[in-house]
Amino acid sequence: MNRLVRSVRDGTGFDILLIGAALLFLIAFAGVPLVYNVLMSFQQVDMFNLGTFFRPLVGLSNYAAVVAQPEFWLVARNTLLFVVGSIGGQFVLGFGLALFFARDFPGAATIRGLFLVSWVMPGLVVGAIWGWILAGDFGVLNYMLRQLGIIEANIFWKSDPSFALWAVIIANIWLGLAFNMLLLSVGLHGIPRELYEAARVDGANAWQRFWHITLPVMRSTIGAVLSLGLIATLQQFDLFPAITEGGPANSSMVSQYWAWQASFKLYDFAKGATISVMMLVLVLLASVVYVRSTRHEVRG
């Protein structure tokens, strides 16, 4: 008895207790809802059995119904474009900024810190601000583009099917830029200076130093940034209700907003669950890449 108490206070028992608590939380708040969601995607759900766990099973018919929706392929294409566009923009601009601020000019650290403002702000606020910036008739962006002579007539960012998705992508790039820059800055900071000095002595130019030193050393950081970016982008929800609501004519509809619309606007909970399970598979793939890339980091 005494040994057990001692072990719990300071020993393996304590470790097990800590792990157990963490596991319990994970199972209760991530595991159970996940299983519930997956189960729901194979069930027939209506308002009478909403509160129960076991409902009539319907096999794959929810999946068939989702794929049969006329907008399914449009949503799939939009989601892909949103992910690739957002991550691409965030990563390239974030990397550029990280390299820029790595040059240690006066005030570099302070200005870099200020970039975090965009990351700290809630998505709905960012969405509302971008909603005003991107407004059609009286938006700031249109005014600037007109004054600069880039456009003749106003671009209706939120209401033109060819621009709506890009409007959200632009806002999302701005939102995720700081996070990308920060992680990449940390990675850059970890590269030993001697490597660059040695390369310079050997006559490598800036591009060669970047291509042969920076990129290979940053491999694991880049892998982590990209997979975290993928997860964050697939979870990006707040910007859609605030800017385009998936419109016009579903031209900016992505799967995460679509799932929400099915469940909480059309009250078709099974379909909403089905869409989110389809997305889950994607996020799972990203998580595997993330875990692998960070494991490499620990070993290296």
Add this chain to the structure above:
Amino acid sequence: MISRRLTLLGALAMATVSTLTLPALAEPVKLTIWGLDGDNGLIPALAKEFDDNNDDIVVEFRAIAFDELVNEALKAFATNQAPDIICLDNPDFALFSSRGAMLDITDRVAASSVIKTDLYYGGPLASAMWDGKLYGVPKATNTIALFYNKDLFAKAGIAEPPTTWDPLVDAARKLNDPASNVYGITWSARANEEGTFQFLPWIQMGGGSFKEVNTPGAVKALEVWKTMLDEKLGSQDVLSQGQWDSTGTFNAGNAAMAISGPWELGRMAADAKFDWGVALLPTETEGGPRSSAMGDFNWGIFAATQHPDESFRAIEYFVSQSERLFPEFSNIPPRGDIPLPSTGDARKDAALAVFQEQLKYAQPRGPHPEWQKISKAIYDAVQAAMTGQMSPKAALDQAQATIKGIVG
């Protein structure tokens, strides 16, 4: 030992029995009421008054945001925790009433000396009915009509507001003035319930209904909408902005006409720096069928309530206060027998008279348990046609196919 335990048990049993029976006679009945937050405080005010006026009843009120109301009600219903009384947006009402979740109050209302159904407008009342039975009572009502800027009309030399669709488009053409940032007209064709709220009346004026959306008149209506957008008589942003933002551009003088509802009157009287008026929604042809949208909420009692009598008394009290709806809460009563007192603003009074006339033609959305899916089919068609992805005819045909799958 044993005897002591027995006495303890006995005492416990006595205590249980007494808590179950004796004080229950004196204990007031608890009624839970759920309603929308906002709305000028109407629902919480009435709930509190009913609580204060009745010593035998305690009211527990819960204010819920508009977007959460149906989801909360569904969850509560599924887990047997539904409130006694709820106030639901009228197109959502059938989701509950059609499936036996709401109490059938047909006989109670027939016997009531307070609630008289023949006084109500047809539209609001129909939204509370299902299968010939009454499941709720309209709380208030609203509709949409055509606002117009009298100054800009005079400048363009147009004497009267348009009464049919083609002259509406002509008027918009004449009033449209891109050089001075003035659109001919503004409205909302947004991809949500608001878009359907605005377009369904046009389907109905075109001889259709929510079950039949591809009549020739409905196709003509969508062609009119598309023309107004294609010729830039309205902003491209009608596709994404709601009625509130849309009418804001009218108030700022950036649109000469606006399709919107009486909830705008207060803001318009304060913001608009010009003379304005309201006209009935233009019909397809002169003297053709009229229609308009119908908004606002219905009171209903959940069938699972333990206190149907007290709940009905509460609703009778709410209805008995109908004369205060407009002066105190800016809600328009859902019945024609209550004259609206003058607001002290001649333009507002004139506008209200038009809205009360328009209310006679207002039709509910549905009622149908899967209204939101029908609604989506309609606004999807509007958006597909207006963005040029489909022709108006093809878009409405597709919507009709979807709706047919829902209503059978």
